[in-house]
Amino acid sequence: MTQLHPMAPPEAHDSHVVALAASALAEVDERLNAFFAARAPEAAAHGDAYRRLWESAWDATRGGKRLRPRFTLTAFHGLGGAQRASAARESAVRVAVAFELLHTAFLLHDDVIDGDTVRRGRPNVAGEFTADALFRGAGLPRARLWGESAAILAGDLLLHAATAEVARIDAPASVRDRLMDVLERAVSVTAAGELADVGLSTGMSGAGIAEVLAMTERKTAEYSVSGPLVAGVLLAGAADREGDLLDVLAEYGRLVGVAFQLGDDLLGVFGSEAVTGKSVVSDLRQGKQTTLVAFARGTASWPVIADGFGRPDLGRAEAAGIASALEECGARGFVERLLHEHVDAAIHALDSPAVPAALAAELTVVARSCVGRIA
Numbered sequence: 001m002t003q004l005h006p007m008a009p010p011e012a013h014d015s016h017v018v019a020l021a022a023s024a025l026a027e028v029d030e031r032l033n034a035f036f037a038a039r040a041p042e043a044a045a046h047g048d049a050y051r052r053l054w055e056s057a058w059d060a061t062r063g064g065k066r067l068r069p070r071f072t073l074t075a076f077h078g079l080g081g082a083q084r085a086s087a088a089r090e091s092a093v094r095v096a097v098a099f100e101l102l103h104t105a106f107l108l109h110d111d112v113i114d115g116d117t118v119r120r121g122r123p124n125v126a127g128e129f130t131a132d133a134l135f136r137g138a139g140l141p142r143a144r145l146w147g148e149s150a151a152i153l154a155g156d157l158l159l160h161a162a163t164a165e166v167a168r169i170d171a172p173a174s175v176r177d178r179l180m181d182v183l184e185r186a187v188s189v190t191a192a193g194e195l196a197d198v199g200l201s202t203g204m205s206g207a208g209i210a211e212v213l214a215m216t217e218r219k220t221a222e223y224s225v226s227g228p229l230v231a232g233v234l235l236a237g238a239a240d241r242e243g244d245l246l247d248v249l250a251e252y253g254r255l256v257g258v259a260f261q262l263g264d265d266l267l268g269v270f271g272s273e274a275v276t277g278k279s280v281v282s283d284l285r286q287g288k289q290t291t292l293v294a295f296a297r298g299t300a301s302w303p304v305i306a307d308g309f310g311r312p313d314l315g316r317a318e319a320a321g322i323a324s325a326l327e328e329c330g331a332r333g334f335v336e337r338l339l340h341e342h343v344d345a346a347i348h349a350l351d352s353p354a355v356p357a358a359l360a361a362e363l364t365v366v367a368r369s370c371v372g373r374i375a
Helices: 015-045 048-061 067-078 086-114 125-135 140-167 173-202 209-235 245-270 282-286 291-296 302-306 316-328 331-349 357-372
Strands: none
Touching (some): 015 048, 015 086, 015 357, 048 086, 048 140, 067 086, 067 209, 067 357, 086 125, 086 140, 125 140, 140 173, 173 209, 209 245, 209 291, 245 291, 245 316, 291 302, 291 316, 291 331, 302 316, 316 331, 331 357
């Protein structure tokens, strides 16, 4: 799953909305910690391994940028949520927590699918349990089974927890039902995107630019941006306002979600590891089917790129050579232009009477930060 980077610092946008969202985000962290702490006694009662599973899942939530909760809370406060009853504000925080739990669950499963054992510079759940098994004398196949099983189960637990958080909010049944629909769609569409991603990497489906962009939209945009924004609208009681607010924010979310992933594709090859913490070799070693690669396939440079692309033992010098070839064949320029087009379209979508000025200003900053990540 895409690791969205922090929003750009506030400049011309409404500082009141930013401050309210930031305060609520602090509550999200508190609730996440309380959620995991409350499960410690029960987990310990089922054995040391199960206790460690919950602890490792808790670790997986640390270090994230909380972008999905931020989108929910920004929409909620940008639509006047602070003036609503305390139950509505409480519900907004709980739903924001749910999206962070959902995100962590997807990361845990995604790492298993990709065979990754490290996330955010430290062992993930699969890596931690695999290393423990190796330390205790297990062979590599059994150790991997132990690690991957732990990660899958941890992800399953957090998927259920996300659903439970939304189901238990103090809100009218009609609002809760619509929020459950948003969450269900986020899970369903993201699963379709994940399957499409595996299809691309295994050659089970076409790997053209259109297919890669469709996969990107499904895998990232719905649960990362569109869903959280729509949830914030529903919680603020603004879904029935005049105009097409939900449609506008859903379209904005689709465009920004794709833009973030296009930025990640670029960072995965041309970024600075010291700045982003993201490897510039990993995507090439894994043979990740990105927009860069989809474009390059149709150029004369592809044979040079294909020679090392997807090779697990690809060295840094060879990766740098592939990066140069991707730039020379026009792939980098193409993706950068595509990113700018998505950002411009997202900002243009906000030019609607249905979107309050303060919310539009904040979301414009977010969209522009997609470009800043690779500028």
